[in-house]
Amino acid sequence: MPQPIRIALDAMGGDFGPAVTIPGAALALERRPDAQFLLFGDESAIKAELAALPKLAQKARVIHAAVAVRMDDKPSVALRQGRRVSSMWLAIEAVKKGEADAAVSAGNTGALMAMAKVCLKTMAKVDRPALASLWPTLRGQSVVLDVGASIGGGARHLVDLAIMGAAMARTFLNVETPTVGLLNVGVEEIKGVEEVKAASTFLKEQPPPGLRYHGFVEGDSIGKGLVDVVVTEGFSGNIALKTAEGTAAQVAAYLRAALNGSLAARIGLFLAYPLLRRAFRELRAKTDPRNVNGAVFLGLEGVVIKSHGGADRVGFARAVEIAYEMARNELQSNLRNALAVAHADEPALPEEMHQ
Amino acid sequence: MPQPIRIALDAMGGDFGPAVTIPGAALALERRPDAQFLLFGDESAIKAELAALPKLAQKARVIHAAVAVRMDDKPSVALRQGRRVSSMWLAIEAVKKGEADAAVSAGNTGALMAMAKVCLKTMAKVDRPALASLWPTLRGQSVVLDVGASIGGGARHLVDLAIMGAAMARTFLNVETPTVGLLNVGVEEIKGVEEVKAASTFLKEQPPPGLRYHGFVEGDSIGKGLVDVVVTEGFSGNIALKTAEGTAAQVAAYLRAALNGSLAARIGLFLAYPLLRRAFRELRAKTDPRNVNGAVFLGLEGVVIKSHGGADRVGFARAVEIAYEMARNELQSNLRNALAVAHADEPALPEEMHQ
Numbered sequence: 001m002p003q004p005i006r007i008a009l010d011a012m013g014g015d016f017g018p019a020v021t022i023p024g025a026a027l028a029l030e031r032r033p034d035a036q037f038l039l040f041g042d043e044s045a046i047k048a049e050l051a052a053l054p055k056l057a058q059k060a061r062v063i064h065a066a067v068a069v070r071m072d073d074k075p076s077v078a079l080r081q082g083r084r085v086s087s088m089w090l091a092i093e094a095v096k097k098g099e100a101d102a103a104v105s106a107g108n109t110g111a112l113m114a115m116a117k118v119c120l121k122t123m124a125k126v127d128r129p130a131l132a133s134l135w136p137t138l139r140g141q142s143v144v145l146d147v148g149a150s151i152g153g154g155a156r157h158l159v160d161l162a163i164m165g166a167a168m169a170r171t172f173l174n175v176e177t178p179t180v181g182l183l184n185v186g187v188e189e190i191k192g193v194e195e196v197k198a199a200s201t202f203l204k205e206q207p208p209p210g211l212r213y214h215g216f217v218e219g220d221s222i223g224k225g226l227v228d229v230v231v232t233e234g235f236s237g238n239i240a241l242k243t244a245e246g247t248a249a250q251v252a253a254y255l256r257a258a259l260n261g262s263l264a265a266r267i268g269l270f271l272a273y274p275l276l277r278r279a280f281r282e283l284r285a286k287t288d289p290r291n292v293n294g295a296v297f298l299g300l301e302g303v304v305i306k307s308h309g310g311a312d313r314v315g316f317a318r319a320v321e322i323a324y325e326m327a328r329n330e331l332q333s334n335l336r337n338a339l340a341v342a343h344a345d346e347p348a349l350p351e352e353m354h355q
Numbered sequence: 356m357p358q359p360i361r362i363a364l365d366a367m368g369g370d371f372g373p374a375v376t377i378p379g380a381a382l383a384l385e386r387r388p389d390a391q392f393l394l395f396g397d398e399s400a401i402k403a404e405l406a407a408l409p410k411l412a413q414k415a416r417v418i419h420a421a422v423a424v425r426m427d428d429k430p431s432v433a434l435r436q437g438r439r440v441s442s443m444w445l446a447i448e449a450v451k452k453g454e455a456d457a458a459v460s461a462g463n464t465g466a467l468m469a470m471a472k473v474c475l476k477t478m479a480k481v482d483r484p485a486l487a488s489l490w491p492t493l494r495g496q497s498v499v500l501d502v503g504a505s506i507g508g509g510a511r512h513l514v515d516l517a518i519m520g521a522a523m524a525r526t527f528l529n530v531e532t533p534t535v536g537l538l539n540v541g542v543e544e545i546k547g548v549e550e551v552k553a554a555s556t557f558l559k560e561q562p563p564p565g566l567r568y569h570g571f572v573e574g575d576s577i578g579k580g581l582v583d584v585v586v587t588e589g590f591s592g593n594i595a596l597k598t599a600e601g602t603a604a605q606v607a608a609y610l611r612a613a614l615n616g617s618l619a620a621r622i623g624l625f626l627a628y629p630l631l632r633r634a635f636r637e638l639r640a641k642t643d644p645r646n647v648n649g650a651v652f653l654g655l656e657g658v659v660i661k662s663h664g665g666a667d668r669v670g671f672a673r674a675v676e677i678a679y680e681m682a683r684n685e686l687q688s689n690l691r692n693a694l695a696v697a698h699a700d701e702p703a704l705p706e707e708m709h710q
């Protein structure tokens with residue numbers, strides 16, 4: 001029998017804290033019965049939630065944390081006030097100590113990133129970690145990174161993103177040799193910024209093992225699932241992700257408005273309701289952002305998952321499941337191997353270059 | 356009676372050339388009966404299309420052009436081979452000579468941009484022109500720029516984009532004092548790149564007349580219509596635009612799949628069809644990219660509109676109508692005034708800085 005997967009939760013993170021994170025963990029446990037939980041945060045608030053969830057209570061240990069990082073804390077403030085004492089820090093530290101296989105937080109991204117970097121450190125050969133998102137596509141899912149861990153970056157950073165994204169796709173999407181595209185403003189060779197062009201040339205001429213470089217892709221190719229991994233730096237990646245979320249919500253709003261618009265349409269819908277229900281349920285499942293909640297930090301010495309701050313129980317459970325899968329399928333050793341092979345002929349980065 | 360609006364068309368541009376541009380012009384003429392057309396391109400191909408469109412033929416003059424810029428020509432090649440002889444160049448030149456009030460092309464963006472800059476020159480005080488898109492939102496439409504005319508740019512460029520975008524919103528969206536947001540990866544002060552932060556500080560402390568600066572906005576705010584004008588540099592703007600187009604297409608594909616998925620759903624749809632038809636037609640109209648086709652070059656000494664290369668007759672007609680409206684509502688003098696007021700205390704840029 002495989003080892004159980006131990007997940008450390010920042011129970012206080014997100015807009016709702018334990019009222020969402022604890023029921024979310026319970027839901028994830030239903031689907032991943034061999035998970036175990038370390039719950040960090042305000043002991044009485046967590047235990048109040050656990051009282052109604054005996055199955056989770058059995059598989060969980062509560063560790064009191066006196067401090068909760070606020071959603072609007074600057075990273076520097078969060079680090080100063082929350083280091084070693086906040087629920088966020090302690091959840092990450094449990095991974096560092098080997099007491100947990102992955103940490104999950106819905107807390108603020110900047111603080112989580114800063115604490116994870118300070119506590120876990122980046123992997124050898126990685127200068128800056130990345131935040132990778134699982135993006136629903138017409139073909140299934142793709143890995144898109146970086147969606148906001150760091151801004152900008154040169155060609156080498158983009159190549160590392162390609163290597164790490166491919167390792168994540170191998171771990172999670174079950175593709176042996178993932179295809180990788182570089183996000184650009186046009187597919188012609190003449191376009192784009194210098195770093196993106198240089199990274200493309202490198203990936204073409206010296207393709208790292210374990211991935212197939214496709215070339216440039218444009219924003220509209222992401223949703224088509226043209227490639228398994230879409231690589232871009234954090235500013236444009238975050239804007240792409242948020243814009244896609246906004247557009248999906250917008251189209252859903254149009255649909256609701258169109259269906260509520262006329263009495264006739266409403267009567268028609270009512271008549272056809274039992275028959276249409278399944279179709280709309282499928283549509284909703286496909287476009288429900290809760291089903292893809294959970295972005296993965298790549299390049300750290302430990303698995304850390306970032307849930308949306310506004311996620312509800314269902315969304316948070318999904319982030320916990322992603323943490324489970326990443327640990328179960330050994331994301332870390334996949335990443336380490338991929339980076340080691342790709343950078344085999346380079347000297348290790350000096351310690352001070354690990355920002 | 357107002358003067359007729361004279362529109363110069365690059366009849367050869369786009370994936371389909373005269374087969375789309377000429378019927379597109381005819382459709383636009385139905386809606387804007389006081390438009391007149393100069394049609395540049397292969398005379399016999401244009402006349403063959405015009406034969407079936409007597410109303411357009413009456414309002415149009417055909418000017419033969421020996422060269423058509425190809426969709427995959429590099430801008431430098433297009434300029435070398437097409438300067439003074441291509442349909443694209445001649446359409447732009449008609450604006451320069453005052454023979455037309457606006458030019459429309461579905462030809463390749465890079466070539467159009469290069470030719471427009473060389474032929475028309477940029478306005479005084481503008482170092483780089485921008486490409487602005489009309490973005491459908493839940494509140495109506497917003498202006499988003501730059502969607503790909505130039506990559507990167509400092510704080511001053513972003514402030515100019517804000518000023519030009521606001522002038523376009525005043526011209527086209529009928530808002531006296533448009534709200535302007537800077538696209539960023541988070542709404543907190545701490546995030547983003549240096550240029551974006553510097554532009555934000557400037558817009559807050561010395562707001563140019565005629566716009567209300569809102570602050571940072573994220574990608575998911577564009578579709579909500581949170582602000583009238585969304586400003587970002589061309590790389591991220593192009594990625595946001597394409598990603599939104601891709602996501603809208605993706606949701607539409609999900610919807611079709613959901614509705615075609617089961618026999619039961621199909622029967623239900625068939626039963627309810629007459630009643631649902633109007634609702635779906637509304638939805639389609641809202642999400643049909645053809646209804647927002649036509650991006651506007653801002654900052655040039657003349658109105659140039661870029662249509663999608665793949666646009667059909669309906670889409671191309673929309674781009675022609677945007678050209679009409681921009682000319683009719685005096686985009687150019689609005690832009691000139693806004694820039695003059697904003698840069699009143701600066702010396703003019705030396706000629707060589709107009710790239």
